[in-house]
Amino acid sequence: MVIDSVAAARPYVAAPRRGPVTRVLENERWFAFFLLLPTAVLLGLFIAYPFVKGVMLAVTDAKVGVPGNFVGLQNFAVLMNDSIFRIAVWNTILYTAVTTVFKLALGLWLALLLNRHFRAKALTRAFILLPFIIPTVLSTFAWKWMFDPTFSVINWTLFHLGIIRTRINWLGDPQLALISVMIVNVWRGVPFYAISLLAGLQTINPELAEAAAIDGARPWQRFRYITWPLLLPVTMVVVLFSVIQTFADFQLVYILTGGGPANATQLFATYAYQVGVGTGLLSEGAAISLAMFPVLLIVVVVQLLYIRRVETH
Amino acid sequence: MIEGARWRRWVFFNLPLVLFVVGLLFPFYWMMVTTVRPDAELYRPWMAPNYTPFWTLNPTLDHIRYLLDETLFSRWMLNTFFISVLATVISLFCGLLAGYALSRLKFPFAGSLGTGIFITYLVPQTLLFIPLADIIRNFRLGDTPWALVLTYPTFLIPFCTWLLMGYFKAIPRELEECARIDGATRWQAMVYIVFPVAVPGILSAGIFAFTLSWNEFIYALVFLSSPEQKTVAVGITSELVRGDVFYWGSLMAGALLGSVPVALIYSFFVEYYVAGITGSVKG
Numbered sequence: 001m002v003i004d005s006v007a008a009a010r011p012y013v014a015a016p017r018r019g020p021v022t023r024v025l026e027n028e029r030w031f032a033f034f035l036l037l038p039t040a041v042l043l044g045l046f047i048a049y050p051f052v053k054g055v056m057l058a059v060t061d062a063k064v065g066v067p068g069n070f071v072g073l074q075n076f077a078v079l080m081n082d083s084i085f086r087i088a089v090w091n092t093i094l095y096t097a098v099t100t101v102f103k104l105a106l107g108l109w110l111a112l113l114l115n116r117h118f119r120a121k122a123l124t125r126a127f128i129l130l131p132f133i134i135p136t137v138l139s140t141f142a143w144k145w146m147f148d149p150t151f152s153v154i155n156w157t158l159f160h161l162g163i164i165r166t167r168i169n170w171l172g173d174p175q176l177a178l179i180s181v182m183i184v185n186v187w188r189g190v191p192f193y194a195i196s197l198l199a200g201l202q203t204i205n206p207e208l209a210e211a212a213a214i215d216g217a218r219p220w221q222r223f224r225y226i227t228w229p230l231l232l233p234v235t236m237v238v239v240l241f242s243v244i245q246t247f248a249d250f251q252l253v254y255i256l257t258g259g260g261p262a263n264a265t266q267l268f269a270t271y272a273y274q275v276g277v278g279t280g281l282l283s284e285g286a287a288i289s290l291a292m293f294p295v296l297l298i299v300v301v302v303q304l305l306y307i308r309r310v311e312t313h
Numbered sequence: 314m315i316e317g318a319r320w321r322r323w324v325f326f327n328l329p330l331v332l333f334v335v336g337l338l339f340p341f342y343w344m345m346v347t348t349v350r351p352d353a354e355l356y357r358p359w360m361a362p363n364y365t366p367f368w369t370l371n372p373t374l375d376h377i378r379y380l381l382d383e384t385l386f387s388r389w390m391l392n393t394f395f396i397s398v399l400a401t402v403i404s405l406f407c408g409l410l411a412g413y414a415l416s417r418l419k420f421p422f423a424g425s426l427g428t429g430i431f432i433t434y435l436v437p438q439t440l441l442f443i444p445l446a447d448i449i450r451n452f453r454l455g456d457t458p459w460a461l462v463l464t465y466p467t468f469l470i471p472f473c474t475w476l477l478m479g480y481f482k483a484i485p486r487e488l489e490e491c492a493r494i495d496g497a498t499r500w501q502a503m504v505y506i507v508f509p510v511a512v513p514g515i516l517s518a519g520i521f522a523f524t525l526s527w528n529e530f531i532y533a534l535v536f537l538s539s540p541e542q543k544t545v546a547v548g549i550t551s552e553l554v555r556g557d558v559f560y561w562g563s564l565m566a567g568a569l570l571g572s573v574p575v576a577l578i579y580s581f582f583v584e585y586y587v588a589g590i591t592g593s594v595k596g
Contacts, residue, residue, distance in 0.1 A: 028418055028499075029421070032418040035411060042407060046445065047441065053447065056444075118330075128334065128337055133579050142565065156359040245437065248439040250438075277535055286444055
């Protein structure tokens with residue numbers, strides 16, 4: 001009898017002895033707490049805290065080395081009457097809207113091309129992503145050199161194709177500068193759209209399109225009524241990411257034009273940099289970049305709601 | 314897939330695809346040609362009759378030599394490498410733990426924490442760089458690599474967490490439960506059972522995080538000031554552009570060499586990289 005009860009108890013005795021740390025970690029809530037701690041500390045210190053600090057800066061008149069006093073919403077009031085700020089807002093909206101349309105259209109087209117079978121498909125796909133993975137600043141310098149009015153290879157090509165008669169000053173002309181910047185942004189963004197949409201396309205069952213083809217649907221109809229609706233959820237997420245990145249873009253414009261000529265390509269971020277870092281007006285710079293926030297928030301909320309609606313359908 | 318005559322395949326498929334490839338890759342070709350082109354040819358206006366844009370008959374290594382001997386380029390490469398590797402490691406560590414907690418454990422506010430991390434994913438760097446510069450100064454991290462090592466994870470962790478959550482969700486719970494029944498602690502089950510299965514996801518997240526760190530510009534531009542602390546992108550921008558003078562040959566050489574580490578890693582892990590992109594989109 002005694003021996004029996006010992007044998008029954010053995011599995012419990014044999015279980016490894018656990019220290020106090022392990023015992024705390026065995027509690028699901030504490031375990032989750034410790035797992036999330038490093039992330040919470042880093043994000044709190046370098047995202048939440050700067051955000052609060054940014055709001056606090058934006059309501060003072062702080063400059064570099066000068067703490068500044070509380071001035072309420074004066075910085076924002078100044079911005080409302082700042083003609084350069086208005087140009088920057090308009091440019092940012094235009095820049096985001098136009099490039100997003102082109103990136104989506106061209107990216108979708110490229111994804112549809114890549115979705116077919118052809119030789120060297122994997123290689124083509126790998127090379128096509130290069131504009132997206134090569135650091136933006138570095139590839140943008142190549143574009144700046146290609147746009148150089150005196151040495152431009154683009155001008156040479158267009159001239160010899162008989163399209164232009166005189167030189168085009170891509171980055172020096174206020175009207176053209178914004179278009180040039182947009183071209184580079186589209187160039188850099190198309191691969192991301194293409195590869196993401198391609199992944200979406202590959203999840204669509206080809207039998208659907210085949211069935212429609214048998215029922216007599218033309219290629220355009222098959223795309224319009226089968227492929228596009230099924231691709232829409234992925235498309236929305238891709239657009240969401242791209243819109244945020246484009247809206248807050250800095251590197252491209254900083255390298256190509258620095259916001260010039262005469263502020264023709266000034267965006268939120270470049271203007272915030274110019275005012276906050278270039279001129280040293282910390283509070284005004286912080287106010288400019290914070291002004292991005294409400295717009296971004298609206299974009300994100302609208303798109304998230306839309307994505308949810310598409311997904312529940 | 315394509316019905317009809319051969320010419321249709323050419324017009325609707327081959328031709329557009331070739332145009333896309335040429336258009337997307339031409340700037341890189343231009344970078345390479347410029348790197349080896351001697352100055353005399355480089356600064357020849359495009360109107361000149363002997364302008365030969367697409368090749369050079371007198372290739373030179375002068376620009377690369379200038380870049381390596383007269384600038385701190387190799388130092389910048391080392392800096393960027395050091396910062397990118399450390400930031401990636403930190404982000405992977407945090408992302409793995411947080412991703413596991415958010416996808417596997419039940420605890421109060423799990424949902425809202427997940428949403429919170431997703432929202433930080435959407436906060437662009439350009440929104441915070443001015444107050445952050447102030448904080449970096451207060452922590453006495455200004456002009457040191459640590460300013461970037463600690464701030465890069467802010468945009469890498471949300472991404473890594475989000476990506477890894479997708480991988481963790483796909484791993485069957487039974488796998489972990491078996492280990493737990495055999496006496497493994499929660500920590501052991503996570504580290505020895507779940508993480509090894511998620512290795513492809515970890516690779517994708519790591520490669521993606523590394524390239525994002527290498528690509529980052531505005532924090533590096535604002536937080537670093539002395540030439541020997543700079544990263545490649547900032548170093549090239551500030552040291553090879555003096556006022557209105559662009560050292561185009563060396564600039565292109567720097568752009569080319571500065572892209573090599575990213576391009577190499579990318580070429581070895583294309584599939585993981587693509588999985589990273591698509592995973593980040595699908596969530």
